[in-house]
Amino acid sequence: EPEVTQTPSHQVTQMGQEVILRCVPISNHLYFYWYRQILGQKVEFLVSFYNNEISEKSEIFDDQFSVERPDGSNFTLKIRSTKLEDSAMYFCASLPKGSYEQYFGPGTRLTVT
Amino acid sequence: EDQVTQSPEALRLQEGESSSLNCSYTVSGLRGLFWYRQDPGKGPEFLFTLYSAGEEKEKERLKATLTKKESFLHITAPKPEDSATYLCAVRGPETSGSRLTFGEGTQLTVNP
Numbered sequence: 001e002p003e004v005t006q007t008p009s010h011q012v013t014q015m016g017q018e019v020i021l022r023c024v025p026i027s028n029h030l031y032f033y034w035y036r037q038i039l040g041q042k043v044e045f046l047v048s049f050y051n052n053e054i055s056e057k058s059e060i061f062d063d064q065f066s067v068e069r070p071d072g073s074n075f076t077l078k079i080r081s082t083k084l085e086d087s088a089m090y091f092c093a094s095l096p097k098g099s100y101e102q103y104f105g106p107g108t109r110l111t112v113t
Numbered sequence: 114e115d116q117v118t119q120s121p122e123a124l125r126l127q128e129g130e131s132s133s134l135n136c137s138y139t140v141s142g143l144r145g146l147f148w149y150r151q152d153p154g155k156g157p158e159f160l161f162t163l164y165s166a167g168e169e170k171e172k173e174r175l176k177a178t179l180t181k182k183e184s185f186l187h188i189t190a191p192k193p194e195d196s197a198t199y200l201c202a203v204r205g206p207e208t209s210g211s212r213l214t215f216g217e218g219t220q221l222t223v224n225p
Contacts, residue, residue: 004156031211043157043200045212056210091156095211100145100204102213104156 002026004105006092012111013082021077021108023092031095032075033102034067036060036088043091049075082112115140115205117216125222126191134186134199134219142206146184147213148177149200157200191223 005024013019025032034046047057049067066078075094079086089109093102116139126132138146145164149157161170163179170177174195176187186199198220202213 006156033212035213042217043202043213043215045214048211056212058212089154100211101147101159101162103159104149106156107154109154 004092004094004103006090006105006108008108009106010109010111012113015084015112016081018078018080019082019110021079021090021092021110023075023077023105024073025075025092025094026096026103027073028096029094029103030097031055031102032067032069033093033095034077035091035093035104037091037107038088046077079110082110084112086110087112115203115209115214117201117203117214119199119201119216119219121219122217123220123222125224126188128192128223128225129190131187131189131191133188134221136184136186136201136216137182138184138201138203140203140205140214142208143203144206145204146179147202147204148175148184148186149202151198151200151218153198160199188221191221193223193225196221196223 007022032049037043045058047061048055068076089107091107092105095102118137120135148160151157161177166181168179174189178185198218200218202215
């Protein structure tokens with residue numbers, strides 16, 4: 001069964017550094033998402049992406065964040081100048097056309113020290 | 114703004130002891146209520162989608178139901194492997210796009 005994959009599974013970085021989180025969505029899906037989950041808190045929407053552009057973003061997704069689909073398979077989240085409060089699990093999700101059911105990847109645990 | 118509240122926060126059951134989890138929501142123009150299962154350190158795993166009041170879905174020991182204000186996830190004769198956090202999420206009206214709004218989750222522990 002096709003799955004969303006994410007790399008790395010765990011990323012440790014120092015405050016102020018840039019990180020890129022990578023996702024490979026399910027191959028025939030057209031909509032892509034990033035969510036985050038701070039430890040002990042709820043899953044929060046960051047951004048959605050369709051047809052090679054951002055379709056919506058939350059108030060969390062400020063100028064520090066960017067997303068890109070550099071080729072036909074990868075979907076990336078870049079965080080510039082990381083802060084301690086960016087420490088969280090980051091989940092990628094994808095959605096096929098004509099469906100509302102988002103499928104999530106296993107997540108990347110980001111630790112900012 | 115879409116809101117989702119789940120209760121209880123945590124639930125401990127003995128194996129075979131049936132119970133229900135609650136998800137209350139406030140959404141104008143619901144376009145789907147979703148149940149996910151999340152194991153520690155993992156991503157949410159899709160379980161069910163419900164679209165309209167009165168709808169029910171079943172999968173093994175789980176049954177999800179929907180009213181105009183809340184959804185229930187009924188667990189019948191649970192087993193230890195059902196232990197996980199169960200998340201409820203909603204998709205709101207067209208104006209809020211395709212984002213999912215999640216509740217805090219119910220952490221279920223089933224003891225053998």
